[in-house]
Amino acid sequence: MKNLILLFAFTCFLTSCNVTESIIFNDSQSGQYLVTYQMGDAMKAFTEKMGGGSTDSEKKEKGEVMDTTMVFAEIMETYKDSIASLPEEKRLAMEAVKDMFMTMKMDEGESVMDIGIGLNFNSIDDLKNIQEKIQKVQSLNGQGDQLNAMKYESPIGKFMGSDDENVIYNMTAKGFERTTSTELSEEEMQSTDKLFDETDESDKEFIQYFEESYYNVELTFPKAVKSVSFEGAEISEDRKTVKYKANWIDYLKNPLLLDVKVEFVDE
Numbered sequence: 001m002k003n004l005i006l007l008f009a010f011t012c013f014l015t016s017c018n019v020t021e022s023i024i025f026n027d028s029q030s031g032q033y034l035v036t037y038q039m040g041d042a043m044k045a046f047t048e049k050m051g052g053g054s055t056d057s058e059k060k061e062k063g064e065v066m067d068t069t070m071v072f073a074e075i076m077e078t079y080k081d082s083i084a085s086l087p088e089e090k091r092l093a094m095e096a097v098k099d100m101f102m103t104m105k106m107d108e109g110e111s112v113m114d115i116g117i118g119l120n121f122n123s124i125d126d127l128k129n130i131q132e133k134i135q136k137v138q139s140l141n142g143q144g145d146q147l148n149a150m151k152y153e154s155p156i157g158k159f160m161g162s163d164d165e166n167v168i169y170n171m172t173a174k175g176f177e178r179t180t181s182t183e184l185s186e187e188e189m190q191s192t193d194k195l196f197d198e199t200d201e202s203d204k205e206f207i208q209y210f211e212e213s214y215y216n217v218e219l220t221f222p223k224a225v226k227s228v229s230f231e232g233a234e235i236s237e238d239r240k241t242v243k244y245k246a247n248w249i250d251y252l253k254n255p256l257l258l259d260v261k262v263e264f265v266d267e
Contacts (some may be wrong), residue, residue: 019037020035021216022036023169023220024117025124032120033118034118064246071149096133096136114198127169131166171206174264176260176264180256210249217258224239228262242262
């Protein structure tokens with residue numbers, strides 16, 4: 001369990017590499033929500049910068065491969081005695097996320113490291129507090145104080161995303177909406193372009209690092225899609241899956257950028 005929590009600490013540090021938010025809906029509006037943090041490129045760059053890296057032959061011999069799913073309810077049952085002795089805040093956080101799961105896919109030889117946090121939901125109403133649940137999962141890591149200091153007191157903090165937004169999902173027989181609710185005032189929203197100072201060397205370095213990072217959204221429906229409000233969105237051949245993305249820096253400047261309206265084909 002300790003290794004699991006430490007892994008989440010690392011995930012929180014690099015959440016901005018490439019993020020994919022995926023929702024698959026069934027006919028009954030049940031389905032699966034999964035947000036995946038793809039950190040392979042960042043790990044490779046960090047290893048090379050630190051003087052690491054391996055030849056192709058070494059990769060074949062030493063590359064670790066992992067593909068697993070862990071269910072929090074099962075973890076809680078296995079480690080129930082340890083969890084019972086946790087501070088109340090941590091114990092309540094574990095209780096709040098017991099219906100969630102975590103996926104890990106790693107292939108060192110191919111520079112792949114994907115970590116996902118997901119929920120199998122019975123109704124779209126179960127997604128009302130999904131961001132809060134994800135934050136609770138991240139709060140379980142053993143390095144929470146250091147991460148908070150990094151986020152709120154260091155130059156990289158503003159590149160790690162905000163906790164001030166809440167995404168609301170709604171689906172009817174006619175369509176689907178993804179809408180962002182934010183605590184920012186209209187004046188603050190209009191000044192988000194000032195979030196980064198491109199004349200500051202530290203900001204310039206981080207902007208360059210994240211310029212190829214994206215927040216991806218993938219939505220799969222039981223009905224065919226007629227139209228999508230997001231310009232440039234891709235619709236699958238069977239017209240049931242929608243994919244679109246925004247540059248991470250652009251998304252940080254405007255948290256409403258990924259809002260979308262999807263209209264279904266009349267049946």
